[in-house]
Amino acid sequence: MAAEVVAIAATDLASIQASQMGMKAIGAGLAVGLTGVGTGVAEMGIGAAAVGAIAENKDFFGLGLLFTVIPETIVIFGLVVGLLLLF
Amino acid sequence: MLKPKQMSRLLIAASRDQMGPVVAELYRHHLFHIEEYVEGGAEGYEGFKIGSPLSGASEASVDLLKIRAIENAVSIHGDDINSAKTCSGSELKSRIERELPVLEQEVEELTQKRSKLDNRVKEFEQKITEITPFVSIPADLEIYRGYAGFTVFAGYVAQEVTLSVPNEMHFSKSKEKNFIVVIAPTGQRNEVERALQEAAYQSVPIPDESGAPQARIDYYAGQITALTKEIAETNAKLDAVKVQHAGFLVACEEFLRTEVEQTEAPLRFATTKQTFVAEGWVPSDKVEAVSESLVKVTGGKVFVTVLPTDIEHDAVPVEYNNPKFAQPAQMLMDIYSRPKYTEVDPTLMLAIVFPIFFGLIVGDVGYGLVFLAMYFGLRTMLKGEDGQQLLTVFRNASISSIIFGLLFNEFLGFKFSQITGWILGAGGLVNPIEHYESLMFSRHLLIGATEAGGHGPAIPALMIMAIWIGVLHISLGRVLGMYNHAKQDHGIHRTKTVVANFGWLAVMWGILIAIWSNVVMPYMPDLTGLPVVAAGFNIGTFIGGALILAGVICIAWDSVLEVIELPTIISHVLSYARLVAVGLSSVAIAMVVNYMSIGMFIGPGMADLSLVGIVMIVVGLVIFLFGHTLNIALGLLGGGLHSIRLHYVEFFTKFYKGGGIRYVPFGMKRRFTEE
Structure with a gap:
């Protein structure tokens, strides 16, 4: 009887650990995915405006690129959180 | 290093008859950045006027325009042609006089002929589109025209129409649109129009043709084929001109450009009736050489002096002053903005740190080798100076990728030590680096069977x-x-x-x-x-x-x-975590590709060499090639953009303003002509 309980507890622990791992993976996926969407939304307007400006004056390229990639930090945060969650 | 080249402000004054030699000498030196004279205002320049071009300016301009027109017509670009200094100026001058009019006429005739042919092709295509709807009606085209008491309606309708007036109608149904032709008495056209309107009628013009519609279309199609052939012949002739005269044309363009630039230089000088004054900037270490040679060509009839520089208010042009290995990175600086004369020039730091960042992100021997191969391939194709500079930056980045690949022990997502083991093992040799893990923190993920027993990446x-x-x-x-x-x-x-x-x-x-x-x-x-x-x-x-x-x-x-x-x-x-994150994602893609191709297809296929096995191996190879090509493209984009972005956004915003004036010395780097 006692041995059975221990065995059940062990399988339970294993499944709990596995589901915890799964939750972590979901969390990491959400972190990367949602921040990616956020970055995309933010870069959408800036990128369009920057391309317009570059079309008028090519010298604007450097500054345009700079502005466009500023929201990229958001997705990097997501990646960092995701990696820290997983490892 | 870390500072732009030191510039000195030079003032050149001489009598007007010395203008020719002075301009030619300055042009030859290719060092004098002319500060353009603006009439009115400047202290000490009262009574001066902007100069007028030297003789021969307009002739050279006209010839230059002609040359450029020809170059456009046959699409020649100087950047695409290897530089070869073949002709001297005087030789070219006589050749321009002799050959240019003939060549111009030839090219003009050909281009005119081509555009005429193009127009006719368009005309015929238009006719075909006009006739096409009538193909479905079994009647010759002339019956649609020439009635006194009848009106012809032709067009598309949404559904079939029934008319209350006497009429001759043909309705042809098709998937997209229904075509209808109605011939009705002119007296009752209003009723017909109303009935057609209800069926969403869209009228179609009746072609001015006779005979069966299909026959006419075939006729025009035949005409178009003949015309396209003729166009191809004309293009071939233009290509022949291109091949034959490309060298001559680019040399001419360069020669005439030097002529035009020199003859028009006085437009940027301050002049009086008898004298002229030119102000500009010369690198300080070259002042002596320039002044001496000016004195020499004019026989001493020139006044050259260095003016004091006011760093705050003078528009000092900026020329980079970097060691040779850092010079390609100047292009990356110019994309952002040229440094001001007074600020630190970070090109050297960019030239060192950019490849390191790139290597940290890509960090794979295999990809580095592919990049290096791409560099050697592109080097012969890109001939412009900017392209070459970009390629040199790319080469340094690929070498850095290989070095970091060795440190990370990576080869196309495998371990580099594994790969050497396989290669040397096939030759029966001992792998000397069998137990080598990595000198830097491992980036190997636990993906797939190819990585059995390894320990995961050292993320923290x-x-x-x-x-x-x-x-x-x-x-x-x-x-x-x-x-x-x-x-x-x-x-x-x-x-x-x-x-x-x-x-x-x-x-x-x-x-x-x-x-x-x-x-x-x-x-x-x-x-x-x-x-x-x-x-x-x-x-x-x-x-x-x-x-x-x-x-x-x-x-x-x-x-x-x-x-x-x-x-x-x-x-x-x-x-800066992107250095790790982007790199890890590229490793993950590479390992997933390897697992999919080798673990899932090639491995099982090799185990069972039947027909199915061979198909599996082929599929595996396709996945391998496609996946790694994709990852190489991503690595190039990710590695390059993220590294440069870390400089532009995180590094430059702390100290760098930019906005300096580009140093554009008067003169030209000759590629096709001799002096």
């Missing part, structure tokens, strides 16, 4: 490394910011800006010290052992806190609004 260590790189890079930026402000600003403003930059540094390091005093982290100093002072916090925490407070006060002293930017300290430092 890699992250800390990225943070360290960020902290040091940003600190360097701030120090340079202090230097730039100390050099460029004045008075109280100078003190404030320097102190503010110090404040940013203090806050960053204060945060770091406070964290180190409370948390133990790998590869970072451990200050948790310091004596506790108050409230359970040790002295390190208080030092960090004091630094943060002092820093904030320093920043606020310069500008209170800047304080809301404080979180950027953390976001900018964390932004």
